Amino acid sequence: MPVERLLPTQEAHDLIDLTREVADKVLAPIVDEHEKSETFPEGVFPALGRAGLLSLPYPEEFGGGNQPYEVYLQVLEEIASRWAAVAVATSVHSLSCFALATHGTDEQKAKWLPDMLGGETVGAYSLSEPQAGSDAAALMCRATEVEGGFRINGSKAWITSGGRADFYTLFARTSDDGSRGISCFLVPKDTEGLSFGKPEEKMGLRAIPTTAAHYDDAFVPSERLIGKVGQGLPIAFSALDSGRLGIAAVAVGLAQRALDDAVAYAKERKAFGKRIIDHQGLGFVLADMAAAVDSARATYLDAARRRDAGLPYSRNASVAKLVATDAAMKVTTDAVQVFGGYGYTQDFPVERYMREAKITQIFEGTNQIQRLVIARQLAG
Numbered sequence: 001m002p003v004e005r006l007l008p009t010q011e012a013h014d015l016i017d018l019t020r021e022v023a024d025k026v027l028a029p030i031v032d033e034h035e036k037s038e039t040f041p042e043g044v045f046p047a048l049g050r051a052g053l054l055s056l057p058y059p060e061e062f063g064g065g066n067q068p069y070e071v072y073l074q075v076l077e078e079i080a081s082r083w084a085a086v087a088v089a090t091s092v093h094s095l096s097c098f099a100l101a102t103h104g105t106d107e108q109k110a111k112w113l114p115d116m117l118g119g120e121t122v123g124a125y126s127l128s129e130p131q132a133g134s135d136a137a138a139l140m141c142r143a144t145e146v147e148g149g150f151r152i153n154g155s156k157a158w159i160t161s162g163g164r165a166d167f168y169t170l171f172a173r174t175s176d177d178g179s180r181g182i183s184c185f186l187v188p189k190d191t192e193g194l195s196f197g198k199p200e201e202k203m204g205l206r207a208i209p210t211t212a213a214h215y216d217d218a219f220v221p222s223e224r225l226i227g228k229v230g231q232g233l234p235i236a237f238s239a240l241d242s243g244r245l246g247i248a249a250v251a252v253g254l255a256q257r258a259l260d261d262a263v264a265y266a267k268e269r270k271a272f273g274k275r276i277i278d279h280q281g282l283g284f285v286l287a288d289m290a291a292a293v294d295s296a297r298a299t300y301l302d303a304a305r306r307r308d309a310g311l312p313y314s315r316n317a318s319v320a321k322l323v324a325t326d327a328a329m330k331v332t333t334d335a336v337q338v339f340g341g342y343g344y345t346q347d348f349p350v351e352r353y354m355r356e357a358k359i360t361q362i363f364e365g366t367n368q369i370q371r372l373v374i375a376r377q378l379a380g
Helices: 010-027 031-037 044-050 069-080 084-103 106-118 232-268 280-308 314-344 350-360 367-379
Strands: 123-126 142-146 149-160 167-173 182-188 194-196 210-221
Touching: 010 044, 010 069, 044 084, 069 084, 069 232, 069 280, 084 106, 084 123, 084 149, 084 167, 084 182, 084 232, 084 350, 123 149, 149 167, 149 182, 167 232, 182 210, 182 232, 232 280, 232 314, 232 350, 280 314, 314 350, 314 367
Parallel strands: 123 167, 142 167
Antiparallel strands: 142 149, 149 210, 167 182, 194 210
């Protein structure tokens, strides 16, 4: 059953209707095939781009949808309820556009942002390294300034859409000045000296590759430096606040789908002479699942509305990411339980939902890091 949404405008309602139509026609029919075969869904992101769904939170001046984050996140949730991997890649694309959109020069934005927002080029975010995940200030990938640009050497890890994306928002060390020695670059995929590792063999989100990237004396022109030298980490962290809200919305979409499937099954399955949903023990499980989904949605929407109003929202984003992803893990696990033995088989997709939910507690900052962020803000 579609979620009844409280949206600020009729345009927003129309956008949700469009998203549901595109998701049902383009995503839902092929998700099982691509997730089982671990094959990239060619044509999906151009289709989302043509529908205007890759540009929603950015200004119209450069081809964006100029939608508030409150609306964009609910669109992302609708996509996630059909295909979590595609929703994650969509969120990462939006995250990858953030640095250019907020810290790029007018010339840089005019040159690259329209194609990025129109879906002609899809992006990936390249911050983590093999030895620098939660501790982003420990980055070792090095960008050395040379005539006309920078030479980049080193490795990055855990890149969603790695090897498939058209550009990479890269954070690399330009000096040894700790957290102030990192800069941001917009790197095209065909850069000489840039190569990618074998896709990771993942528990879930298998249709979208996650890879390492290797820079071997790769040259990046000065015009592709975003912001100032040494400004990279503040850019990365400000982007991650928005990215955490994206993952919260994805988690809620995934949990909503698990709840919907569990309710539908519980209405059909009978035991001891009546539908299993009519047994109080099972009914209470479903009620708790619904409460978790609704609470998580309200939490990310509160953070989004603060962002839209120009209020501080960093702590709220961490709370939303923490609450929504923990809820997704519990709700998807409970959905497997509702299905009983069938839930443990690949005959039904609830086992996939559970596998997919786990990663939401890990990327864009683990939930332990979210607790650290929240505690530090409370203390500060």
